Amino acid sequence: MNEARRVQSMLGVLFVVIAALAIGVGVWLRLTPAPPPAPPKPPSEAKIYIPRVDAQGEPRYEAKSVRISSPQTAYEEVFEQLVRQSDVFPSGTRLLSATAQGSTLQLNFSRELVENFAGGSAFEAPLINAITRTAGSFPDIERVQILVEGKPVETLGGHIDISQALPVMR
Numbered sequence: 001m002n003e004a005r006r007v008q009s010m011l012g013v014l015f016v017v018i019a020a021l022a023i024g025v026g027v028w029l030r031l032t033p034a035p036p037p038a039p040p041k042p043p044s045e046a047k048i049y050i051p052r053v054d055a056q057g058e059p060r061y062e063a064k065s066v067r068i069s070s071p072q073t074a075y076e077e078v079f080e081q082l083v084r085q086s087d088v089f090p091s092g093t094r095l096l097s098a099t100a101q102g103s104t105l106q107l108n109f110s111r112e113l114v115e116n117f118a119g120g121s122a123f124e125a126p127l128i129n130a131i132t133r134t135a136g137s138f139p140d141i142e143r144v145q146i147l148v149e150g151k152p153v154e155t156l157g158g159h160i161d162i163s164q165a166l167p168v169m170r
Helices: 001-032 071-085 121-135
Strands: 044-052 059-067 095-101 104-109 144-150
Touching: 001 059, 044 071, 059 071, 059 121, 071 095, 071 104, 071 121, 121 144
Parallel strands: 104 144
Antiparallel strands: 044 059, 095 104
C-alpha cells in the first residue's frame, strides 16, 4: 500500500508541475506581443494620374503605367514621373523625398511648389487630385501628407486645406 501511495503522490506532483508549466506558457504567450506583419512589397508597376481637360472643360485623369525599378525607391520613382509628366506642377518643382510612415505617405517637395504656384482652384484641385490618385497605386498607403521643404503647408494656392494628411483616391 505504501508503494501505491508513493506512486499516487508522484503522479499528483507531476500533474501539478505540468499544470503550472501549462499555465506559465499560456501567460507568457498572452504577454508576448506577436511580431508585426511584414510590410507589403511595393508593386513592380504603378499608375500615375495626369490631369487633362476634356472637350466639355471637365477635368479628367489620364492613367499612365510606370515601371518601378527598385522596391526601395518605388515612391520616389512614381512621384518623380508624375512631376515630370504632368503640367500642373509649378515650374521648378522637385520631389525631395517620399517616405512611408505607417500607412501615410509623406511627399516632400521643393519650395517652388508653393512659391511658383500661380493658379486658382481650377489648378490646385487637379494637382492635389493627381497626387492622391497616384498614391492610390500603393495598396499599403491610405493617406498622403504634402510637405514643402520638410514642413506641412496650409495650402498651395489658398483654396484647399492640405495642412493634414489627405485620404488617397482609389
